[in-house]
Amino acid sequence: MSEQTDTQETFLHPTPLLDELEKGPWPGFITRLKKLANRTHNPMVRGVLDQLEYSYETRMGYWKGGVVGVRGYGAGIIARFSMIADKFPEATEFHTLRIQPPAGFHYSTKALREVCDVWEREASGIICMHGQTGNLQLIGCTQDNVQHIFDELNKLGWDLGGAGADMRSGMSCVGEARCEHACYDTLGAHFKILNNYGDDVHRPSFPYKFKFKFSGCPNDCANSTQRSDCAVIGTWRDDIQIDHEKVGAFIDNNGLDYVVNSVINMCPTRAIELKGTRDIEINNSDCVRCMHCINVMTEALSPGKDRGVSLLMGGKGHLKVGNMLGSMMVPFMKLKTDEDFAKMIEFTDRVIDWWAENGLDHERLGECIERLGIQTFLDAAGLEATPDMVEHPRDNPFFKAAY
Amino acid sequence: MSEQTDTQETFLHPTPLLDELEKGPWPGFITRLKKLANRTHNPMVRGVLDQLEYSYETRMGYWKGGVVGVRGYGAGIIARFSMIADKFPEATEFHTLRIQPPAGFHYSTKALREVCDVWEREASGIICMHGQTGNLQLIGCTQDNVQHIFDELNKLGWDLGGAGADMRSGMSCVGEARCEHACYDTLGAHFKILNNYGDDVHRPSFPYKFKFKFSGCPNDCANSTQRSDCAVIGTWRDDIQIDHEKVGAFIDNNGLDYVVNSVINMCPTRAIELKGTRDIEINNSDCVRCMHCINVMTEALSPGKDRGVSLLMGGKGHLKVGNMLGSMMVPFMKLKTDEDFAKMIEFTDRVIDWWAENGLDHERLGECIERLGIQTFLDAAGLEATPDMVEHPRDNPFFKAAY
């Protein structure tokens, strides 16, 4: 080991490898953690840095899981016990609370400061903003204290998110709160739908995890297609709105070649035609709602007025089967009125019930559909087959129709 | 049954359903078969028509297989015994000789008439031109006579093709014999390579069938990619030959818009650029040798001069796995000199040996590669991996590299 480079204080043990991460322009987590430890003299933070330094040295991880929870809940805490607590007793425990943030990751400073205060007072003071599933992750507390901390946070209006075989916390793009493309209120939908499944967030009873993600339009800024079991993506059924004057202005400003090369030629179905030299026309029955032209000419074009959502189901990561993208199951539904929401939840209830009954242990919805066949799923979900669901009809004759 | 509609002769029994197939403008096989029977009074033809009529009535087939062969060969005859010989004794036997035609289905009338004469004299007189694998199929003889017929044909220079778990007869497009696109001599290659495997054509010892098909260029008029285990497809490595004057003439004749819409815009990799209004330029490193521009502007464009073949392997039909297309295994090799052929056969020997050793019963090469993994296959075949072999690199992390 080389010499300790941190000269500020002596509270910390030497971490020469980690100190290398204090170099360079990107905000450094080591620098901040060290500052925190030096200010608060929190031994857990020191212990964790020591163990991390040891990981950097030995190139191995040293956390193991376990069962840590709060009263009445079966999930929401990720337990971490050091496998080498004898070496680093200060790192013996390092549990994480997964807190559900407000939809779209919006915070008042008041709310956020309250969390910080509890977390500094009661635990490590380390906060991950945010986990890839979207949780506000409060990293680093002990088993003893976890109930108390949770109670404090719960009093402030915070609740735990999902973990294990349950409904996971949702994620939503900023949507109508600050985006002109949003075709529905992602934040409201996130709030209503996740809270409808509150019980399932807290009490694992599914075959495996289930994630909702909410994107206001097909740009899918919330990564819903790739990373959720049920992607709720804004779309529209009528024609793209064109402000022809602004099209003309756009062409004047950017040049005709830019419009041809970067808009017309990039439409995946060649649905856009140039009209003369200062206008375009869109053949809306060929448009697949990809957003590209609207993205580029955002002042001149916008989604239609008859807006709603598409539901894509079965997305998930690599594990075991290779990455699965969610696939189109409900091409269009309205999602605005209470009735619309009731319908949507009736539908996802049917889907989740079917999966809960049929899914194997550790089997995601997409895998379950794949194993049992899409026909079985469609019947259970009460869906009619449409060509929107496929890139193309089947290319093998191996099916048994009911006739 | 309705009344017999055939008024020419009384040799035949009534076949009212088949007679319906005598209507309409397309050449009718029933009409010709009836004419043949009426002229030759060959009872086998009558019996077969009777049984076929019965199939049309009952919507079921009535042939079963069996073992019929000629001395020293294990394949080449498709045996057919009637399952209802008691009903149609004249149709008791109806075996087929699969004869290998000359490459590209070229015949002198002399050669063809000789076949006809033997076949009318000794058997049914029914000839299928051609089977989908490419055989000249002599349909309809008895077990008793099959050796004699084969001897007669063999004396005339004909030999049997494949059937069963063996090397099947090859197929080739007309190639250099009448096509300006041909990048190698498909007929010569068919002749040399199939005859190299003559023993394997006649004596089944493979896990299953193996087919070669030869197409002179990527238009693949011999359906090699879809329908053969080893597709030999002509291609070129250097630049497309352009006669710029003829490009100009083509544009003059067909219009600029035709060249833009039907050539430039249809190039799969957009490798073609318009130069002014009377010429084009091709970016050959983007060209994927699809043939389209050459097909359309056949006078002005032609394949490069450094010609050879690509080998695609593993193509086959639907059965059990869904249709498998052959896939690129050897992007380029020369196939002109004896040395080139020796190299090619050395390679296909290696592939076939590997498959013969590793293939399960009834498992085609493509299925075997799929089951054992492409890496195993490449190693056995002595091939280096190249990006030409894939549409894209793998999208899952589930492999074990040797390091």
Next chain:
Amino acid sequence: MSASTEEWKTIESGVRDHIPELHPAQVRNFGKWQYHYRPRPGVLCHVAESGEKLFTVRCGIQRQMTVDSVRFLCDIADKYCEGHLRFTVRSNCELMTTEEANVDKIIEELEAEGHPVGGTGNAITCFAHTQGWFHCDIPATDASGANKSLMDAIFEEFGREEMPNRVRLSTSCCEINCGGQADIAVVIQHTRPPRINHDILSNICELPKAVARCPVAAIRPTTVNGKPSLMVEESKCIVCGACFGACPAMEINHPEYSKFAVWVGGKLGNARTKPTNMKLVAHGLPNNPPRWPEVAEVVKNILAAYKAGGKPWERVGEWIDRIGWKRFFAETGLTFDKYMIDNYRHARISFNKSAHVRF
């Protein structure tokens, strides 16, 4: 017919040498062709570097020929083609001559005998078809008859070059699909698991082979009347018919429940787009000999929609790629149903894994 008497020692000659079989002009200009054009539908003219022209007349034949019809073609070849002729990979016959003046004569004689001239360029050409009830041991229909009926139904298009691009057709008499992939294919579809004929099974069937043949392990050994036999787990069975090929007692064909399916968008060559498999667009059509009118209707509708909507050089599958499957079903009047969504091995690959959607 006489039985073989003398002992002829087989010469394993293999493929017959093609050189003597070629038309002399093919030999003269071998590898030296420069371009071709089509003077009219059904006629090609290839021009060699030497300037020599070779005219080809392509005509339809019945594939299941007789010595008489072969000899008829030989007669024409002797008269006009220096004693040579060829056949195409799609069972058409090609008569070649260097004399332009012979072309019309050849056409006249062919047509007089009922051989239509056409099938070139952007015309439809003969169905690649298979053996069927006429010869195969596992067919559920007759491919030659279906071919004849269907070609009658769309006959005009053989002699016209009016499609956006060539249209390859095929028809197969069982799911094995010896007819291959095609722009439009008509294939028998099994719809019921095999009924097992226990009477004959134990005599004719290699049981383990039949068990091994099943791709989904639906066949299990069992005992029937004290004899070793087989049983099919019907819920697993995907009615592929593979077992029937291995064992004739696995009766998969049925006079009523063997149905026709129609497939589109198969592509064999590499022009523009890569080769593609064909896709299911209609099934459950009756197997209705001798003329299969219901199938013909579907094929005609698809052809009409493609003819009306395809751009020059777009093959059927390329046309659909452009307009989308939703419009394909709308424009052909066919109905998409849940069975058209894949549920076999690579099923999810064909799902619409995106928010791309048309309204």
Next chain:
Amino acid sequence: MSASTEEWKTIESGVRDHIPELHPAQVRNFGKWQYHYRPRPGVLCHVAESGEKLFTVRCGIQRQMTVDSVRFLCDIADKYCEGHLRFTVRSNCELMTTEEANVDKIIEELEAEGHPVGGTGNAITCFAHTQGWFHCDIPATDASGANKSLMDAIFEEFGREEMPNRVRLSTSCCEINCGGQADIAVVIQHTRPPRINHDILSNICELPKAVARCPVAAIRPTTVNGKPSLMVEESKCIVCGACFGACPAMEINHPEYSKFAVWVGGKLGNARTKPTNMKLVAHGLPNNPPRWPEVAEVVKNILAAYKAGGKPWERVGEWIDRIGWKRFFAETGLTFDKYMIDNYRHARISFNKSAHVRF
């Protein structure tokens, strides 16, 4: 820290209501935004139907934050943003103001504290990264450290909008890939079958669960030293690491043999082309803390080639689709090898099933 004493009855409040958390201008113009533009990298200006403008300053943070750094951002939000702030799905922080004049001040204060401003439009943005040695129980590396090192290496591009289109990056500390699909992803790759720690296995492992977790049935029950244990059939094992998640005794990580792999062309949204999975383009790179220079080198090369060759709006995968994989490997100096050809479940789908080839 004090232990919980009184009994608080949990309120299952679930997701916290977002309305009070929004910036007042977000509430006023909810659902009424008309368009936006980017005055400079890192700054968005959204214009509402009412004409009101909302400026957003986006800055990089360290994701694994401390209460101090959160409070720092709150201070700025209190000063300039009416007491509100938000974070993005990629762990950037966004500070919003209706006062154009505040923008420069916010930027100044952020930069002074080491928070770079950028990540908008066609810039690169923060790696979606994961827990790693810092917290996870199955990591083979440290994603936070790798993220820091890699962001340092390509730092300039965060503050510039000079790429053809946005570049999404991710890094994951095991093959499970919690970081998700990305234009360029850096993921630990297991390369050796798990070593089984028989000492602890029988105490901590639900054996049947571990057996069931294996996707290729490589794990079998066995007996070791008289105790029930497990064994791995190494030739079958695809080193996926799934068993390690189910049972910590299946030790898949290794200080030397856990390697880095680089993936490209993942796409999450639907703009133009459908979402796509990322593809393997480099593997066997050393897991070299604390700075992982070998990995940074590869990422930089890919970015440089893309920056030079991509057309406006083309994402990494779309650029490669256009130029072809052969040129991608040539232009990035990476080496294609046989392991990059899929041999898993849907392998053959990714083969080049055509004669399309580039030279």
